[in-house]
Amino acid sequence: MSVPRFWRRLKNLYNLIGTHCEKCGGFFYPPRNMCPKCRRNGIINPFKFKGAGVVVTYTIVHTAAKDYSKLTPYILAIIKLDEGPSLTSQVICDHSQIHIGMRVKSAFRKLGEESDKGMIYYGTKFVPMEEKA
């Protein structure tokens, strides 16, 4: 991904900032600049999520795309945040520990790197609730 494209999303990726519609009360992560329910009538503002959630489903990725191949095998998961929205991220824990329904919390981690001299992506991954982030 190009530098500006990543840079534009830094605060969302680093701090789990999404959006909230004041009109219908919906929470969105990833952020949306139009409320999918209220559409043009929505009132959208930034919202920082607490980072607590539950694993809806997961997989262990063994074959990854180029920028992620150094990380394999890794746990990819869909996590439903306590405020409502679901997102895709990775869970850092022992592979025998991961399960559907597991409570997790957000943690600042490296996402991937382009090459030895290329950009390193950081962002939000998740760890088991018991463990210190």
Added chain:
Amino acid sequence: MRDVAIIGVGCTEFGELWDKSFRELFVEAGVSAIEDANVQGGKIDALYVGNMSGGRFIEQEHLGALIADYSGLASLNVPSTRVEAACASGGLALRQGILAVASGYHDIVVAGGAEKMTDVGVETTTDALAAAADREWEGIMGATFPGLYAMIAKLHMHKYGTTQEQLAAVAVKNHHNGTMNPKAQFQNEISIETVINSLMVADPLRVFDCSPITDGASAVVIAPAEIARKYSDTPIYVKASAQASGTISLHDRPDITTVDATVAAAKWAYKMAKLKPKDIGFAEVHDCFTIAEICAIEDLGFVKKGEGGPATESGMTALGGKIPINPSGGLKACGHPVGATGVKQAVEITLQLRGEAGKRQINGAEIGLTHNVGGSGGTAVVHIFGREK
């Protein structure tokens, strides 16, 4: 709106075709379709070309013009349009062609699809395919396509008790069908053990749960139903064409194990054709992964939600079963040149309904359905075809 019929079909062999280029593949499929329809090039009013990622796979865009030119139709200035909806590009190109003829705007239209995937390495292919998901919020987190479908499979297993063996049964069946399709990429039998002992790609999906990387092209010629018999003794009528959108990201879907876009497109298609799921004789569905076929037969209404695994294991979807699914071998065994797949499905239905499917012929086939999905469910296209209008 006019009724529309398929009057000719063509398909290249599917596989790793290192000696053939994108343009050669499309021209080969297009020419066999127009020869099958017995149509002269000068009669063609428009071309629609389904292609997902020429830009990534062959570093070529402007594919509509390229195809028109190399088909010898640029000198006639025939309009040519590239259509893209990831893995549903072919189904969408077909639908655009059908709409153009149904509206009365064009008479004879060639709708085709092509993808040349083996000119780049597997990591580039994986990354190009990952572009069918949300790059900014799924891809960057390390999501791959097998990874997304693996998460569907994991939840399906958790909720409905679907097993590894039931997933594997999809691949075994489709490979068996592929042995009878001379165009298929894989024409060999496999066993349940082969699948469940193969290399893990994204737990629980193994390499034999995944459709392959494929080069290939397919095309159909479509015409208004009222003149179809001028070209073909056995025109195959389009009874319904429906397309629906769903969320681009899997994580935003209300139920991860249900493809809403498939449910919506199927509902509209059944209504348009005045048919119910039980009226469908057989179907070509989007089995990009084994779990995708299980979800498809549920979402299309052939079995109840959660019963796709046991139904497949019982032989219900085999060639001799109650509702044969993927007689061509599906994406799994016939191969999945992404832009071509949706059109190839219509080619297979046409061959079956004409009684020209050889060893894999389904006896008494009257009505067939195609189901083509883009990404993890952002787009779904459903067509219903019949021997009668």
